Amino acid sequence: DADVTQTPRNRITKTGKRIMLECSQTKGHDRMYWYRQDPGLGLRLIYYSFDVKDINKGEISDGYSVSRQAQAKFSLSLESAIPNQTALYFCATSDYRGANYGYTFGSGTRLTVV
Amino acid sequence: SQQGEEDPQALSIQEGENATMNCSYKTSINNLQWYRQNSGRGLVHLILIRSNEREKHSGRLRVTLDTSKKSSSLLITASRAADTASYFCATDARGNNRLAFGKGNQVVVIP
Numbered sequence: 001d002a003d004v005t006q007t008p009r010n011r012i013t014k015t016g017k018r019i020m021l022e023c024s025q026t027k028g029h030d031r032m033y034w035y036r037q038d039p040g041l042g043l044r045l046i047y048y049s050f051d052v053k054d055i056n057k058g059e060i061s062d063g064y065s066v067s068r069q070a071q072a073k074f075s076l077s078l079e080s081a082i083p084n085q086t087a088l089y090f091c092a093t094s095d096y097r098g099a100n101y102g103y104t105f106g107s108g109t110r111l112t113v114v
Numbered sequence: 115s116q117q118g119e120e121d122p123q124a125l126s127i128q129e130g131e132n133a134t135m136n137c138s139y140k141t142s143i144n145n146l147q148w149y150r151q152n153s154g155r156g157l158v159h160l161i162l163i164r165s166n167e168r169e170k171h172s173g174r175l176r177v178t179l180d181t182s183k184k185s186s187s188l189l190i191t192a193s194r195a196a197d198t199a200s201y202f203c204a205t206d207a208r209g210n211n212r213l214a215f216g217k218g219n220q221v222v223v224i225p
Contacts, residue, residue: 004156033212035215040217041217042202042215042216042217042218043157043202043215044215045212045213045214048212050211058212088154090156090157092157101162102147102149102159102162103147103149103157103159103213104159105149105156105157105158106156107155107156108154108155108156110154
């Protein structure tokens with residue numbers, strides 16, 4: 001099994017629908033992150049969490065919400081999807097020492113909003 | 115805002131040649147990291163260099179960091195077709211506790 005698992009891998013949804021992207025990890029890391037990737041824009045941080053009781057907004061949190069259900073699970077929700085949320089979404093984890101260690105990424109969820 | 119800005123954006127080289135990519139950033143950092151992404155897949159951590167380090171090696175990878183110029187370079191020596199990927203630099207700015215990624219460099223190694 002992968003260290004960081006994202007589901008679903010691909011999803012097509014309609015404008016206005018609610019959708020949840022899920023992430024689970026077996027690394028035992030405290031820190032978890034959601035990024036989105038758009039062509040030519042690199043990765044942008046949506047939300048991050050340093051432990052179960054800690055949730056922080058990233059640079060592009062509008063239109064998104066998250067839930068940290070357990071140390072190993074961090075889900076991202078789009079309450080009412082819109083076409084410009086079409087992107088590749090990545091979950092990542094890092095050790096509590098965070099700053100001095102690399103992130104482990106999931107394989108991504110390709111979301112298309114029509 | 116993006117901390118890292120890679121240069122050049124796209125690079126095409128012959129197998130066996132060296133590939134060099136640069137990254138600049140704007141604020142003081144704890145460390146700078148490089149990641150590889152194969153088409154449409156998750157990013158893979160390659161190497162981390164701390165702010166008090168100037169050069170680091172890992173296999174065929176060599177990373178340099180110049181904090182006075184706020185820049186870093188990634189050198190891949192003796193490139194292979196399997197090195198074809200996008201390469202991202204990411205900075206951990208002091209006080210942020212999270213990474214900011216650049217837009218990426220696409221490298222194509224021609225067999």
